[in-house]
Amino acid sequence: MAVQTIRWDNGSLIIIDQTLLPTQYSEIALDTVEQVWHAIKTLKVRGAPAIGVSAAFGLLVALREKRPGSREAALRELHIAADYLATSRPTAVNLFWALDRMRGVADASPAGEDAAGLFRRLEEEALRICEEDRKVCRAIGEHGAPLIAEGAGVLTHCNAGGLATVDYGTALAVMFRAHELGRTFQVFADETRPLLQGARLTAWELMRAGIDVTLICDNTAAQVMREGKIQLVIVGADRIAANGDTANKIGTYNVALIAHAHNIPFYVAAPFSTFDRTLPDGSGIPIELRDPAEVTRGFGSQTAPDQVKVYSPAFDVTPARLIAGIITEKAVLYPPFTESISRWL
Amino acid sequence: MAVQTIRWDNGSLIIIDQTLLPTQYSEIALDTVEQVWHAIKTLKVRGAPAIGVSAAFGLLVALREKRPGSREAALRELHIAADYLATSRPTAVNLFWALDRMRGVADASPAGEDAAGLFRRLEEEALRICEEDRKVCRAIGEHGAPLIAEGAGVLTHCNAGGLATVDYGTALAVMFRAHELGRTFQVFADETRPLLQGARLTAWELMRAGIDVTLICDNTAAQVMREGKIQLVIVGADRIAANGDTANKIGTYNVALIAHAHNIPFYVAAPFSTFDRTLPDGSGIPIELRDPAEVTRGFGSQTAPDQVKVYSPAFDVTPARLIAGIITEKAVLYPPFTESISRWL
Numbered sequence: 001m002a003v004q005t006i007r008w009d010n011g012s013l014i015i016i017d018q019t020l021l022p023t024q025y026s027e028i029a030l031d032t033v034e035q036v037w038h039a040i041k042t043l044k045v046r047g048a049p050a051i052g053v054s055a056a057f058g059l060l061v062a063l064r065e066k067r068p069g070s071r072e073a074a075l076r077e078l079h080i081a082a083d084y085l086a087t088s089r090p091t092a093v094n095l096f097w098a099l100d101r102m103r104g105v106a107d108a109s110p111a112g113e114d115a116a117g118l119f120r121r122l123e124e125e126a127l128r129i130c131e132e133d134r135k136v137c138r139a140i141g142e143h144g145a146p147l148i149a150e151g152a153g154v155l156t157h158c159n160a161g162g163l164a165t166v167d168y169g170t171a172l173a174v175m176f177r178a179h180e181l182g183r184t185f186q187v188f189a190d191e192t193r194p195l196l197q198g199a200r201l202t203a204w205e206l207m208r209a210g211i212d213v214t215l216i217c218d219n220t221a222a223q224v225m226r227e228g229k230i231q232l233v234i235v236g237a238d239r240i241a242a243n244g245d246t247a248n249k250i251g252t253y254n255v256a257l258i259a260h261a262h263n264i265p266f267y268v269a270a271p272f273s274t275f276d277r278t279l280p281d282g283s284g285i286p287i288e289l290r291d292p293a294e295v296t297r298g299f300g301s302q303t304a305p306d307q308v309k310v311y312s313p314a315f316d317v318t319p320a321r322l323i324a325g326i327i328t329e330k331a332v333l334y335p336p337f338t339e340s341i342s343r344w345l
Numbered sequence: 346m347a348v349q350t351i352r353w354d355n356g357s358l359i360i361i362d363q364t365l366l367p368t369q370y371s372e373i374a375l376d377t378v379e380q381v382w383h384a385i386k387t388l389k390v391r392g393a394p395a396i397g398v399s400a401a402f403g404l405l406v407a408l409r410e411k412r413p414g415s416r417e418a419a420l421r422e423l424h425i426a427a428d429y430l431a432t433s434r435p436t437a438v439n440l441f442w443a444l445d446r447m448r449g450v451a452d453a454s455p456a457g458e459d460a461a462g463l464f465r466r467l468e469e470e471a472l473r474i475c476e477e478d479r480k481v482c483r484a485i486g487e488h489g490a491p492l493i494a495e496g497a498g499v500l501t502h503c504n505a506g507g508l509a510t511v512d513y514g515t516a517l518a519v520m521f522r523a524h525e526l527g528r529t530f531q532v533f534a535d536e537t538r539p540l541l542q543g544a545r546l547t548a549w550e551l552m553r554a555g556i557d558v559t560l561i562c563d564n565t566a567a568q569v570m571r572e573g574k575i576q577l578v579i580v581g582a583d584r585i586a587a588n589g590d591t592a593n594k595i596g597t598y599n600v601a602l603i604a605h606a607h608n609i610p611f612y613v614a615a616p617f618s619t620f621d622r623t624l625p626d627g628s629g630i631p632i633e634l635r636d637p638a639e640v641t642r643g644f645g646s647q648t649a650p651d652q653v654k655v656y657s658p659a660f661d662v663t664p665a666r667l668i669a670g671i672i673t674e675k676a677v678l679y680p681p682f683t684e685s686i687s688r689w690l
Contacts, residue, residue: 022650157564188656191640191649193538193562199641199649207650214654217538217640218564219502219596223661226598251564253571257606258599295536295562296544299644304536304544305367305552309559311533316568 003162013057022204033062040088047164052094056126074115093239093276136271137168139329144174152231157190158249159201160236170269171234187213194294225262237270244320244337245282256322265324282317348507358402367549378407385433392509393583397439401471419460438584438621481616482513484674489519497576502535503594504546505581515614516579532558539639570607582615589665589682590627601667610669627662
């Protein structure tokens with residue numbers, strides 16, 4: 001039974017507040033566009049695909065809230081809200097992809113339509129994005145599952161699970177599908193500092209699905225690999241450049257390097273909406289810097305000296321040469337990625 | 346002004362309770378051998394050299410506590426206490442080294458001596474170990490300081506500072522000495538999960554010394570290296586095998602691999618008491634497993650699901666081939682380490 005990370009319930013946007021997991025499961029309604037922005041910014045909802053879907057619904061929330069009287073007023077409000085939501089998190093390209101798709105539908109709507117008609121049209125599009133995400137995640141699971149051999153050990157970083165999408169995940173979709181097919185394997189989940197999405201979310205999702213999961217600190221990955229416990233790595237992505245360079249949660253590049261040193265294949269699982277072909281390589285991907293307090297007082301008590309300098313990038317970029325394959329909804333892409341990405345996009 | 350991690354004050358063993366740093370600076374007296382064992386086990390005092398010195402004084406605490414009436418009774422109590430203290434942490438070889446040194450002095454003491462005479466003899470030896478540690482740390486600083494070039498970025502993991510020794514450190518001694526020599530450089534300190542010795546202790550010590558330090562999560566090291574901010578890595582050691590393989594805090598091997606991938610030299614700083622020539626290589630070093638709760642509830646609140654499986658080795662072993670040099674009190678040793686270690690020991 002998959003989680004329902006985001007749902008559009010009778011005109012209300014309902015999300016699981018992921019900052020409270022795993023000790024508390026709580027759904028919250030987002031009734032204003034500020035609440036949507038804040039939920040994305042503070043990682044109540046996170047994961048590149050889930051951010052995209054939330055933002056699409058966020059535009060509907062804005063229209064509900066502002067009650068524009070005409071198509072023109074609605075278009076104006078929509079673009080204001082889209083510009084605003086785009087500032088919530090700069091790295092996840094799915095955010096811009098979903099907002100642009102909604103803008104496109106709005107701009108192409110018939111000139112004579114009223115605000116209510118435009119709203120219905122946009123609601124259909126957001127629901128379509130949501131439904132597509134479901135299907136895409138299942139297709140990723142289908143394509144990736146054969147990579148997990150019987151008895152394998154799989155390492156993952158951060159959370160690219162149902163909680164990072166509408167309901168089934170990207171990297172974890174591969175594991176969910178392998179599990180559904182009856183395969184037995186073991187997952188090692190990096191806890192993923194500073195916000196511990198691996199400990200809080202990935203461990204929770206995998207345990208819930210009945211998959212054997214062991215939590216490790218991020219710095220333990222090399223030791224676990226050296227002990228022969230890992231046969232492959234699968235992670236998600238926040239943005240993938242045209243050459244395959246992949247931005248994902250900070251620490252992914254660490255994992256890719258140490259996997260490479262142990263000759264362990266490193267896979268990225270992501271939908272095509274995560275690809276950004278406007279960027280030839282990863283050097284142009286903006287890297288969000290997070291609040292130092294997430295590192296120094298992340299979990300209730302202060303764990304570093306007052307006034308200490310902190311460097312806390314939210315993401316890093318794994319160069320394509322360290323990636324064995326990219327598991328998408330259409331196929332597993334293999335190097336050279338510039339060619340395989342062009343071919344499939 | 347160096348910290349005083351351990352002192353023998355008028356027959357009392359006084360340590361800084363490092364579990365309370367950086368928010369609280371508190372000295373505690375250890376009045377029973379159980380308190381000494383517990384202080385080592387729970388990392389109130391930690392760091393291989395500091396554990397050794399604490400254990401040496403711990404034997405005096407045991408004799409104070411048990412008040413043996415004769416040399417024979419004192420010898421008996423001493424060996425019981427030494428066997429007991431040896432169980433506190435299995436990886437740090439300095440623990441066994443210091444205990445064996447104290448046992449040797451006791452066993453070699455004149456047969457006609459009374460318990461008080463034996464105590465004085467052992468007290469002198471413990472104070473000698475303590476004083477040697479001071480000198481050794483300063484010599485390590487002296488030998489290592491030329492490795493830090495003006496303007497360099499240095500990455501360190503865990504805490505191999507004054508708090509890991511009597512008062513000046515091993516890896517941090519190199520930085521303290523370079524700073525005393527007027528060199529300007531920048532340190533990046535891994536926070537070092539699960540117990541955050543980097544965040545809590547290394548950042549505190551370096552800030553206190555006026556050295557420019559930036560705290561990063563363990564998983565951020567590769568990104569910082571990629572940005573060109575790091576010119577060398579210096580870490581401590583808990584045990585070094587005859588071939589140079591080095592056990593140190595979990596995550597050290599991660600750092601060594603990613604430094605290697607970026608062509609950044611990786612140095613170990615440790616006194617000769619950390620070498621264990623009975624082990625031909627690192628495969629025989631016992632690796633202590635820590636309590637899962639340190640990972641799942643380390644900061645005051647629960648950060649992982651109930652009943653999650655956790656794998657938390659306290660140490661890993663960095664193979665000698667990844668080590669550019671070992672900074673000791675006599676010289677910087679270079680590969681091949683089997684030869685250089687033999688030559689200097």
